[in-house]
Amino acid sequence: MNPLKTIALLIILLSSAILGFGALTSMPEPLKQKSDNLPIYIHNVAIVDVIAGRVLLGQHVLIDDGRILDISAVELSPEGAEHVSIDGRNKFLMPALWDMHIHTIKNSDLLHFPLYIANGVLNVRDLGNTCSWSSSQGCVAPNSDWQALVEKKALLGPMQWGQVSYHMEELEGSDITEALKSLRGSKDDLLKLQLSHDTTTEQFQSILDQAKNAGIPAAGHLPGNLKLDELNLSNLNSIEHDRAFYSYCANAAIDFEERVSVMATHTNSFDEAKCASLMQGLKSQGISYTPTHIASSVQDINIVKPRDESKPHDKYIDSITLGLWHTYAWLTNLGFDENDKASFQKLKETSFRISKLAQDNDILLLAGTDASDAYIYPGFSLYDELALLSQAGLTNIEVIRTATINPAKHVKAEALLGSVSVGKQADLILLNSNPLEELSALTHIDAVIYKGEHYDKAELEDMKQYTADVAKDSTVTAKRLWQLLFE
Numbered sequence: 001m002n003p004l005k006t007i008a009l010l011i012i013l014l015s016s017a018i019l020g021f022g023a024l025t026s027m028p029e030p031l032k033q034k035s036d037n038l039p040i041y042i043h044n045v046a047i048v049d050v051i052a053g054r055v056l057l058g059q060h061v062l063i064d065d066g067r068i069l070d071i072s073a074v075e076l077s078p079e080g081a082e083h084v085s086i087d088g089r090n091k092f093l094m095p096a097l098w099d100m101h102i103h104t105i106k107n108s109d110l111l112h113f114p115l116y117i118a119n120g121v122l123n124v125r126d127l128g129n130t131c132s133w134s135s136s137q138g139c140v141a142p143n144s145d146w147q148a149l150v151e152k153k154a155l156l157g158p159m160q161w162g163q164v165s166y167h168m169e170e171l172e173g174s175d176i177t178e179a180l181k182s183l184r185g186s187k188d189d190l191l192k193l194q195l196s197h198d199t200t201t202e203q204f205q206s207i208l209d210q211a212k213n214a215g216i217p218a219a220g221h222l223p224g225n226l227k228l229d230e231l232n233l234s235n236l237n238s239i240e241h242d243r244a245f246y247s248y249c250a251n252a253a254i255d256f257e258e259r260v261s262v263m264a265t266h267t268n269s270f271d272e273a274k275c276a277s278l279m280q281g282l283k284s285q286g287i288s289y290t291p292t293h294i295a296s297s298v299q300d301i302n303i304v305k306p307r308d309e310s311k312p313h314d315k316y317i318d319s320i321t322l323g324l325w326h327t328y329a330w331l332t333n334l335g336f337d338e339n340d341k342a343s344f345q346k347l348k349e350t351s352f353r354i355s356k357l358a359q360d361n362d363i364l365l366l367a368g369t370d371a372s373d374a375y376i377y378p379g380f381s382l383y384d385e386l387a388l389l390s391q392a393g394l395t396n397i398e399v400i401r402t403a404t405i406n407p408a409k410h411v412k413a414e415a416l417l418g419s420v421s422v423g424k425q426a427d428l429i430l431l432n433s434n435p436l437e438e439l440s441a442l443t444h445i446d447a448v449i450y451k452g453e454h455y456d457k458a459e460l461e462d463m464k465q466y467t468a469d470v471a472k473d474s475t476v477t478a479k480r481l482w483q484l485l486f487e
């Protein structure tokens with residue numbers, strides 16, 4: 001949409017919504033999970049073994065009480081007459097997907113959660129919730145309440161790993177102490193770092209050390225001008241975003257800044273051997289890496305060339321959010337010159353080389369999208385991230401691991417999640433074709449099994465339709481506008 005039209009639309013929406021606010025009806029009810037609590041028996045299915053990287057044909061899988069009770073090459077007999085029976089012939093059963101870098105908003109329970117489940121994304125890591133950028137003291141994000149409801153099946157939503165309601169962007173010494181004190185008091189279990197690129201090595205080490213003393217691991221963006229070989233990064237849980245590595249994998253003589261021209265100078269002097277040795281160092285310190293290629297790609301796809309038509313998934317996004325995305329794209333585009341625009345392809349290629357080196361050096365790579373930032377659609381965009389990881393040179397099984405067993409290992413839950421194995425939770429997806437042969441198989445989900453409940457194709461489509469309806473709901477639109485302006 002034309003940016004001026006977008007702004008005009010926003011103004012019209014603003015006036016009409018505020019005028020009508022007093023007369024608003026109540027918000028839609030969030031969806032609940034099913035609670036049938038019946039055993040599930042899947043006959044004759046092919047199991048995608050994400051650990052060994054192979055497919056086991058003709059398997060029979062028995063699920064009860066949310067767990068995988070048995071897997072066998074011969075028929076099993078479910079206890080009790082009543083159970084859900086699924087014909088698994090020509091179907092492929094694999095562990096559910098994870099998105100390891102998302103952001104929630106106040107209405108994520110209505111606008112995002114059903115999309116995650118419908119796309120088989122049953123686990124997420126929220127790296128910045130509704131309180132993260134809030135200056136209000138005592139801001140309480142709804143995430144803990146949502147999690148409690150999800151656990152008892154009273155809300156349809158993914159399991160959340162990590163609670164981050166504070167973004168550390170400032171360097172003031174007192175802020176660090178205060179922040180860590182308040183994090184200890186809250187339910188946060190991760191310190192999100194988004195420090196400026198002029199952060200010194202000593203300052204960064206001090207933050208990591210203080211966080212370690214407070215018992216809270218850190219995760220986030222890596223400032224671009226550190227002396228990494230002088231740092232002890234053992235309290236750094238994961239590094240987020242491809243740009244974090246541009247300066248450390250290059251020989252450019254200028255300081256790193258997140259301006260396209262500066263990033264291009266760095267990527268033009270990319271040094272493969274230097275980058276590989278950096279990755280070996282990170283591997284030895286047990287640091288995971290979430291490249292979020294899709295978050296960089298939207299710059300190229302939607303901002304350098306502003307879109308002039310709507311996209312299929314826009315229908316799941318409320319008009320206030322969509323208007324914000326278009327406005328952001330328009331304003332960002334104004335800040336790029338022709339050289340900048342021409343540099344994005346090179347940045348992308350460099351990001352791919354970095355991910356491939358991370359994979360080849362055995363770094364735990366995590367699939368993450370940055371949903372629901374501009375043009376990143378909860379659930380759907382994970383497939384785009386996986387496709388980009390494939391373009392980076394990862395094999396299909398390596399790509400699949402970034403969204404299954406790797407995240408489970410990262411959060412130390414691989415005993416329960418991340419693969420189809422006896423004793424693990426039955427959080428699974430059923431596909432119509434083999435994802436080891438074609439990654440696009442992941443976009444054709446036939447069914448989701450979550451907390452021991454079976455959701456068939458029609459039920460998954462209903463979840464998407466629910467979100468499309470909520471996105472159009474005038475009460476939700478007014479509420480989103482109100483939050484934007486006044487909260």
Ligand SMILES: [Zn+2]
Pocket residue numbers: 101102103127128370
């Ligand atoms: Zn983010």
